[in-house]
Amino acid sequence: MSRPPTTTDSGAIILCDSLRAGALAGLPRHLPVAGFVSTGGGVRTELPRFDDVTAALDAGVAEVVVILSPYRGMAADALLCRQRQVPVITAGPMPGVAQNRKTGYVEAAGRWRYHLTVQRLFQSSSRPAFGSPVYLRHIAGGGRNVLGLWWAALEGLELIAGLLGTPRRLWVTATRGGGRWHATITVITIDEASAQLVITPTAVSGDEMMLLGTGGLLWGEGVREHVIEQTDGGSRLLADDEAWPDGRWAAAAIAGDALALQSSMDDALRQALLPALRRAARQRQPVSLV
Amino acid sequence: MRDEAPYGVLLLSFSRHSHQRNFVPGFVGHADTRIVAVADDDETIADDLRQLNRRHAAELGVPYVGNIAEALARQDVDIVSIAHDIERRAELAVLAATAGKHLWIDKFLGATLGECDAVVDAVQANGIRAIVPSYHYGSLVQQALTVLASGRLGELLGVHTDVLFSKGWPRPTNRASPRQPPLLPAGRWKYPELKRELLTVGAYSVGLLQACLGTAKTVIAHGRAHFFQEHDDSTTEDFATLTLTDEAGRIGTLCAGRIGVATHPSGGPALARLVGARATISIDAKRPAINAFLRQEIVDAPYQPAKEDPMQWASGPPTQRPPLSADPAGLLAALDDFIGALDENRQPAYSVEQARDNMEILLAGYRSMASGGDAVDLR
Numbered sequence: 325m326s327r328p329p330t331t332t333d334s335g336a337i338i339l340c341d342s343l344r345a346g347a348l349a350g351l352p353r354h355l356p357v358a359g360f361v362s363t364g365g366g367v368r369t370e371l372p373r374f375d376d377v378t379a380a381l382d383a384g385v386a387e388v389v390v391i392l393s394p395y396r397g398m399a400a401d402a403l404l405c406r407q408r409q410v411p412v413i414t415a416g417p418m419p420g421v422a423q424n425r426k427t428g429y430v431e432a433a434g435r436w437r438y439h440l441t442v443q444r445l446f447q448s449s450s451r452p453a454f455g456s457p458v459y460l461r462h463i464a465g466g467g468r469n470v471l472g473l474w475w476a477a478l479e480g481l482e483l484i485a486g487l488l489g490t491p492r493r494l495w496v497t498a499t500r501g502g503g504r505w506h507a508t509i510t511v512i513t514i515d516e517a518s519a520q521l522v523i524t525p526t527a528v529s530g531d532e533m534m535l536l537g538t539g540g541l542l543w544g545e546g547v548r549e550h551v552i553e554q555t556d557g558g559s560r561l562l563a564d565d566e567a568w569p570d571g572r573w574a575a576a577a578i579a580g581d582a583l584a585l586q587s588s589m590d591d592a593l594r595q596a597l598l599p600a601l602r603r604a605a606r607q608r609q610p611v612s613l614v
Numbered sequence: 615m616r617d618e619a620p621y622g623v624l625l626l627s628f629s630r631h632s633h634q635r636n637f638v639p640g641f642v643g644h645a646d647t648r649i650v651a652v653a654d655d656d657e658t659i660a661d662d663l664r665q666l667n668r669r670h671a672a673e674l675g676v677p678y679v680g681n682i683a684e685a686l687a688r689q690d691v692d693i694v695s696i697a698h699d700i701e702r703r704a705e706l707a708v709l710a711a712t713a714g715k716h717l718w719i720d721k722f723l724g725a726t727l728g729e730c731d732a733v734v735d736a737v738q739a740n741g742i743r744a745i746v747p748s749y750h751y752g753s754l755v756q757q758a759l760t761v762l763a764s765g766r767l768g769e770l771l772g773v774h775t776d777v778l779f780s781k782g783w784p785r786p787t788n789r790a791s792p793r794q795p796p797l798l799p800a801g802r803w804k805y806p807e808l809k810r811e812l813l814t815v816g817a818y819s820v821g822l823l824q825a826c827l828g829t830a831k832t833v834i835a836h837g838r839a840h841f842f843q844e845h846d847d848s849t850t851e852d853f854a855t856l857t858l859t860d861e862a863g864r865i866g867t868l869c870a871g872r873i874g875v876a877t878h879p880s881g882g883p884a885l886a887r888l889v890g891a892r893a894t895i896s897i898d899a900k901r902p903a904i905n906a907f908l909r910q911e912i913v914d915a916p917y918q919p920a921k922e923d924p925m926q927w928a929s930g931p932p933t934q935r936p937p938l939s940a941d942p943a944g945l946l947a948a949l950d951d952f953i954g955a956l957d958e959n960r961q962p963a964y965s966v967e968q969a970r971d972n973m974e975i976l977l978a979g980y981r982s983m984a985s986g987g988d989a990v991d992l993r
Contacts, residue, residue, distance in 0.1 A: 455786075458840045458853060459869055461776055463887060463894075493987040495834050499863040501769035502891030508772065508865050510857045512836045512987050518855045520867045522774050522887065524894040532887075532896075534776065536853075536869075538784065538840055540877045547896070608863030609832045610989050 334358050336574065337380040339401075340392035341365050343465050343472060343527040347392060350565030354575040358385040363395035364468060377401040386410050390574050391429075394418075394471035402429040413577050415570075416475035417591075419598055432577035433587035436479040437486075438569035441544035445487065445535050448542050455538030457488045460519040463546065465528035467505035473498070473523055474598045477509055478589070480521035481597075484509075485588050487535060488517040494614035496597070498604040507601055510610075529563040621692040621956065622650040624685055624715070626706055628670050629663060630927060631804055632697035632720050633748070638674070640949045647693070647949070651677050653685030654698070682706065686713040693718055693952075700803050704729035707744075711736040716956060717744035721817060723969050725801045727977060730970040737966050745952040749821025749972065750964035751944025753937070754899035758826055758886050761897070767890025772865035773826045774889070775819045779811075780882040781926035783919050784874040787839050787846040796837050796851045798984045799977065807924060808844040809872075812837050812854035812983070813976055816870035820972045821964070822886055823858065823866035830866075830971075833858045833990045835979030841874055842925075856979045861993070872925065875917045879905075879935035899942065903935045 335356030338348065342365025349369070351357050359380055360371040374380035377389065381404065389405050391398055391414040399419075402412045406428040415435045436442055448454060462483060466476025477496075485491065492514045498507035504525030511519040532546035550561040565571075576584035587594065596613060604611040623641045628634045641647045652671035656664055657680075664680075671678035679685040686694070686709060694710040696703055697720040704724030707717055711733070723733040723746070737744045749755065754775070762770065796810075803810055812835065823830075837854030839845035845852040853871030860866070873882070884899035915932040923929050941947060948962075955962040978990040 456840075458873075459855065461774075461869065463774070493836075495857065495987075495989070497857060497859055497865045499771050499859075499865055501771050504771070504891045506771035506865065506889050508774070508857060508867050510834060510836075510855065510867070516836075516838045516840075518836045518869075520774070520855055520857065520869065522772070522867065522889070524887075524889050525771065525891055526889075526894045528894070534883070536778075536873060538786070541778075541873070541883075543883075605863065608861075609859050609991075610834055610857065612989070 334385045334387050337361060337374065337377070337386045337389045338371065338392060339363050339377070339389065340367070341395065341468055341472065342367050343468050344393045344570070345369065346527065346529045346563050346565060347568035347570035350568060351571045351574065354571030355578060356387070358387070359383070363393055377404060381405065381408050381410060388413060388578060391415065392570055394475050396471070413574065415573070416478055417594055419471070420595065430577070430585070432573065432584045433478070433482065434584045435569050435573040436483050437583050438573040438576065439531065440567065440569070441531065441533055442483060445533060445542055445544065449487065449535060449537060453539045454542070456515070457517045457535065457537050459517060459536040460484055460487055461522070461534040462519070463522045463524065463528060463532040465526060466523045467507065467525035470505055470598070470601060473505040473507050473601055476523045477507060477521065477597055477601065478594055480509060480523065481511070482588055484511050484519040484521065488519055489513040489515050491614050493612070495610045495612055496600045496604045497610045498601045499608070500605050505605070507604070530567040620646050620648040621953070622690040623647050623693045623695055624688070624691040625649060625652045625670070626682065626694055626696045627654045627663070627698040628652070628666050629697060629699045630666070631699055631809070634695065634697035634720065635928065636943070636945060637695055637697070637718070637720070640945050641695070644949050644953070646953045649674055649676055650690045651679050651685055651688065653679040653682050655682050656680035682709065686710055686715060691715055696720060701725045701801070704733050707733045708736040711740045711742050711744070714740060714742060716742050718952065719744060719746050719966070719969070721746065721748045722973060723966055725803055727970070727974055730973050734966045734970050743952070743955050743962065744966045745948060745955070745962040746964055746966065746969040747945055747948030747952070749818060750825060751948040751951065752818070752899065753939055753942045753944065754884055754886050754897060755822050755825045756944065756947070757897045757899065758822060758888060761888055761895050762826060766893050767888055767895060768892030770826065770864060770888065770890050772889040773823055773886060774867045775822050775886045776869045776883050777815055777819045778869065778878070778882040779815055779872045780875055780878040780931055782842060782872050782874055783924065784841040785843045787841070787843055794849050795986055796980070796983050797849050799980050805844070805848055805850070808842065808848065808850060809925065809927070810850050811852050811871045812856065812979055815872065816854060816856060816868060816976060816979070817972055819868035819870055820975050823868065824968060824972060826888065827864050827866050828860040828862055830858045830975050830992050831861050833975060833978035833982055833992060834987060835982040836987050837983045841872065851983065854979070854983065858975065875919070875931040879933060880937060881930050881933050900935065900937045903937045905935050907934055
């Protein structure tokens with residue numbers, strides 16, 4: 325359920341596409357937001373809109389630019405921001421660009437840590453009754469384009485490593501249709517637990533996560549947890565913008581919180597995942613990364 | 615109801631590894647079938663199965679025939695319901711098909727792909743009809759097919775399913791010991807007190823993937839003993855995952871296993887997510903349901919399985935959210951389709967060819983598991 329947003333004269337400029345749009349309503353509760361730039365798809369928001377990053381910078385209201393979903397021109401935009409001395413925080417990497425070089429952007433890879441379901445999974449799985457982790461099924465959105473797919477896969481892999489341990493096998497499968505991307509990441513860990521990460525081409529508001537342990541099942545049912553509106557026209561789920569971690573994460577990243585900033589993954593593997601997704605889709609069969 | 619006399623059904627064995635007991639209500643209740651006898655080969659089976667077969671025959675008020683060849687010669691037998699141990703199923707299916715009987719086969723045609731092929735050949739050569747009722751007619755597949763037919767998904771890109779049985783009483787496995795990859799099947803599926811769970815549970819999910827996707831091309835699987843000492847001791851899996859791609863590059867994934875009582879309100883998740891270019895649709899085969907939180911039943915719940923059925927092959931745990939459907943497994947729908955196929959001289963929706971391909975996917979999964987997770991190409 326979204327409350328009216330609060331915007332400020334100066335603050336963060338938020339960039340995201342339609343798959344991440346559900347997160348926008350909750351952002352002003354966590355950080356000053358001065359405006360929004362769409363990176364793709366129709367986005368409804370009450371935040372002040374700018375046509376592009378240049379327009380937002382020209383308006384003189386940007387204290388920081390926060391990129392919630394990736395897009396093809398983000399490296400150029402990050403460079404522009406650097407030239408204008410406006411810091412850039414991204415929720416994932418840029419293809420082939422190590423952070424702090426050239427573009428000066430700061431990748432804050434820990435957004436997944438601010439997901440309330442993830443936090444509860446960590447708490448519950450640490451209880452003795454849970455036993456040892458066996459399997460994680462995670463359904464996440466992100467496949468509007470291959471870059472979104474990549475970021476979603478990276479966040480999912482961070483979650484898998486955090487909950488299950490270090491991967492010893494990692495398979496990537498991907499496909500595309502109707503201009504959208506869909507992928508699964510299959511992981512076997514060194515402790516013989518396994519995970520199947522599913523990235524859909526459509527928005528997923530409230531990721532579904534099912535964590536099986538030797539002592540039982542922990543399960544966040546995602547969309548089934550939402551408030552339900554029933555009218556003469558039918559029923560509809562009202563998304564809870566607090567289900568999105570973006571506001572808590574962005575505020576923590578701006579404050580320099582290590583949890584928001586750190587990645588637990590090897591940078592070479594993170595960069596290798598993007599071409600692997602493309603290759604898996606092209607070859608129509610799984611690609612092994614580890 | 616047909617004008618002709620009901621089809622006579624011969625029940626071939628009540629092996630404790632089979633679902634014959636689940637088929638009986640359908641055959642008894644359907645207007646176009648009647649059970650005419652129970653049969654087994656008395657000389658080759660254990661005494662407890664002999665007694666069990668006889669007891670079921672007596673309860674049904676039909677004769678028990680202790681020789682299968684003799685039973686297949688009966689003129690009043692039109693359909694043979696084959697639910698013997700998996701290792702005998704192909705031999706019996708071929709015998710029954712050769713005798714001109716139609717086949718109702720429980721889950722698996724045989725223990726190996728060669729045996730499955732022999733059944734397919736026998737069905738085709740003898741011009742009889744055969745159905746494998748376990749996979750296609752249940753709530754999960756039927757709801758998925760309805761979604762696919764609606765066109766709401768746009769282009770289908772993937773199907774992802776989790777089917778787990780909240781059954782059995784786990785005992786910690788020795789996780790500190792070096793753990794070998796699960797044994798290849800080599801034609802052996804059954805152990806006295808355990809089942810291979812990729813085969814047993816995963817076959818349902820493979821049935822869903824078959825219904826939605828094209829021919830499987832590549833398979834990756836992983837499985838281990840996580841819950842039961844019996845599986846750990848025999849280097850078999852009680853839990854497994856499988857990922858496949860079809861010829862169009864579409865993706866299917868599943869997890870399957872027996873995870874112990876009291877881990878789910880409906881006896882275990884039965885979920886499917888259909889991913890399309892325009893929409894993602896989630897299906898829970900255990901819904902719609904009614905929540906039943908009755909204090910006394912919960913605090914006094916008899917979760918400990920009976921000693922004679924420790925893995926709960928023939929029983930289930932208490933549930934707090936029973937599904938509303940009277941036929942969630944689709945056995946009655948399968949019987950309707952089979953009778954229709956016989957009357958109209960057509961194939962049922964899921965026959966021996968599909969069951970053979972189901973086994974091929976599972977066997978590829980086992981090869982992948984045994985290799986430590988390598989991809990196995992099917993075509």
